[in-house]
Amino acid sequence: MIVQDVINHLEALAPIAYAEDFDNVGLLVGDKNAKLKGVLVTLDTLESVVDEAILKKCNLIVSFHPIIFKGLKKLNGKTYVERVVMKAIKHDIAIYSMHTALDNAYLGVNDMICNQLELKNKNILIPQNGTIKKLTTYVPKNEAEKLRTALFNAGAGSIGNYDNCSFNTEGYGTFKGNDTSSPTIGNKNEVHVELETKVTVTFAKHLEAKILKTLFNTHSYEEVAYEIITIENKNQHIGMGMIGELTTPLSEADFLNHLKTKMYTGCIRHSTFLNKNIKKVAVLGGSGSFAISAAKANGADAFVTADLKYHDFFSAENTILLADIGHYESEQFTKTLLVEYLTKKITNFAIILSNTNTNPVKYF
Numbered sequence: 424m425i426v427q428d429v430i431n432h433l434e435a436l437a438p439i440a441y442a443e444d445f446d447n448v449g450l451l452v453g454d455k456n457a458k459l460k461g462v463l464v465t466l467d468t469l470e471s472v473v474d475e476a477i478l479k480k481c482n483l484i485v486s487f488h489p490i491i492f493k494g495l496k497k498l499n500g501k502t503y504v505e506r507v508v509m510k511a512i513k514h515d516i517a518i519y520s521m522h523t524a525l526d527n528a529y530l531g532v533n534d535m536i537c538n539q540l541e542l543k544n545k546n547i548l549i550p551q552n553g554t555i556k557k558l559t560t561y562v563p564k565n566e567a568e569k570l571r572t573a574l575f576n577a578g579a580g581s582i583g584n585y586d587n588c589s590f591n592t593e594g595y596g597t598f599k600g601n602d603t604s605s606p607t608i609g610n611k612n613e614v615h616v617e618l619e620t621k622v623t624v625t626f627a628k629h630l631e632a633k634i635l636k637t638l639f640n641t642h643s644y645e646e647v648a649y650e651i652i653t654i655e656n657k658n659q660h661i662g663m664g665m666i667g668e669l670t671t672p673l674s675e676a677d678f679l680n681h682l683k684t685k686m687y688t689g690c691i692r693h694s695t696f697l698n699k700n701i702k703k704v705a706v707l708g709g710s711g712s713f714a715i716s717a718a719k720a721n722g723a724d725a726f727v728t729a730d731l732k733y734h735d736f737f738s739a740e741n742t743i744l745l746a747d748i749g750h751y752e753s754e755q756f757t758k759t760l761l762v763e764y765l766t767k768k769i770t771n772f773a774i775i776l777s778n779t780n781t782n783p784v785k786y787f
Contacts, residue, residue: 424772426483426517427455429462432768433485433761437521437528440629441551441661446523447489452508453517459483461773462765464758466751467781468518470503473510475779482516485765487532487757489520525757526663527551532708533665535756536727539685540704542667548705549664549717550657557625558634560649562642564618570641571622577637579624625654664707664714666721672700675744678725682746687755690786692731692747694739701725701744708753712738719743729753751782 430450442448461481465472468490476484490507500506511518525531529547537545558579562570574580626634631651639647673681678701679691704725705718711728712735718726725744729752739745758776765774 424459424769425455426450426453426457426459426519429459429483429485429765429769430455430519432765433519433521434524434629436764437524437531438627438629439524441527441554442522442524443527447492448520448522448524451489451491451518451520452511453483453515455517457482457515457517459772461775462769463775463777464761464765465777465779465781466754466758468507468511468520469779469781470506470510471779472777472781473507473514473516475777476516477514479773479775481773481775482514484511484516484518485761486518486520487522487525487754487761489522490518521757521761525761526708527661529660531760532754532757533663533706535760536686536706536708536753537665537667539756540667540682540706540727541670541685542665542704542706543670545665545667547659547662547664548666548707548721549714550659550662552655552657553653554628554658554661555625555654555656556628556631557623557652557654558638558649559621559623559651560638560642560647561619561621562644564620566643567620567622570638571624573637573641574622574624574626574634577626577633578630579626579634628653664705664711664717666703666705666718666723668703669701672702675699675701675725678704678744679746682727682748686727686748686752688748688752690749692736694736694743694745695741697741697744699724706753708757709750715739715743715745727753749784751784 439448461479462483462485463476463479463481464485467488468484468486472484490504498505498509500509638649675696679693682691701724703723704727705721705723706727707714710730712731715726715738719742723743725746727746727748729747729750731745731747736745762774762776
């Protein structure tokens with residue numbers, strides 16, 4: 424097994440195509456073809472985590488947060504980021520980051536928070552759009568079934584409730600070859616196709632390269648005519664945050680105590696109590712102030728997140744309880760999620776949960 428094999432499993436859970444544009448995800452350090460020795464899973468990659476990987480003979484670190492976020496212009500060890508990268512390279516340790524790809528995954532960061540808080544009837548809080556694409560191409564009628572099957576096997580035709588593959592007879596068409604082409608039908612100067620069929624399929628955007636490769640490898644034409652467009656439907660299974668419901672409504676004080684217990688935090692910053700019960704709860708791991716309006720629009724009684732600033736609390740506007748539980752605290756179960764997932768997928772390698780506490784915030 425090589426590093427890429429682990430990456431394949433991780434990207435099946437959280438394709439990096441759905442990470443936010445500002446983010447830096449994927450393989451940040453190392454060789455994807457390196458032979459795998461062991462995997463260490465962490466929230467952050469610090470020097471102490473790299474030391475732990477060396478001690479435990481792991482040559483792949485799967486980290487939630489990316490150690491390289493802004494551009495590196497020098498590697499001389501002056502910053503903790505540079506020291507981590509240098510040490511990882513020196514010891515042939517690869518570093519892979521999930522970050523917002525896992526934030527946007529249905530079974531990712533926010534699903535874990537919902538599970539911890541025992542929320543039911545879960546839905547994505549801010550569904551992502553532009554995640555579904557449609558391919559249209561033309562193929563000789565007698566080859567349509569072969570192409571359809573190949574595209575289905577590549578992952579097309581399994582999104583939502585769309586009619587994901589259709590065929591329409593388009594009549595006669597002509598394909599012209601060149602001096603080096605070797606058309607399947609006729610001669611290289613001109614191929615007369617007696618009957619063409621239009622094939623249309625929808626697919627998840629992270630599969631685009633695979634779908635196109637399948638199209639080119641299966642189609643008989645030297646030059647394949649095709650069109651890909653993005654469907655702007657919001658994807659109800661990909662996006663930021665989640666919203667769910669408590670089985671039994673709680674008072675605001677009881678809800679915050681429930682939050683303290685389940686999220687292992689002794690400090691919660693919150694907005695003014697509204698003297699109403701909490702039933703519907705929105706959550707977003709990490710910095711979530713941008714989602715306050717979405718939580719309110721979805722009728723949440725409370726919104727659990729982190730890194731709220733002073734003026735963010737005014738945005739509650741006496742309609743919602745805002746609860747800031749801390750950045751680390753909101754994402755702390757992420758590494759457990761990844762260990763459990765990889766352990767099920769990979770049974771012949773050690774998948775180790777890092778025991779290094781990487782929380783830089785201390786409470787007095």
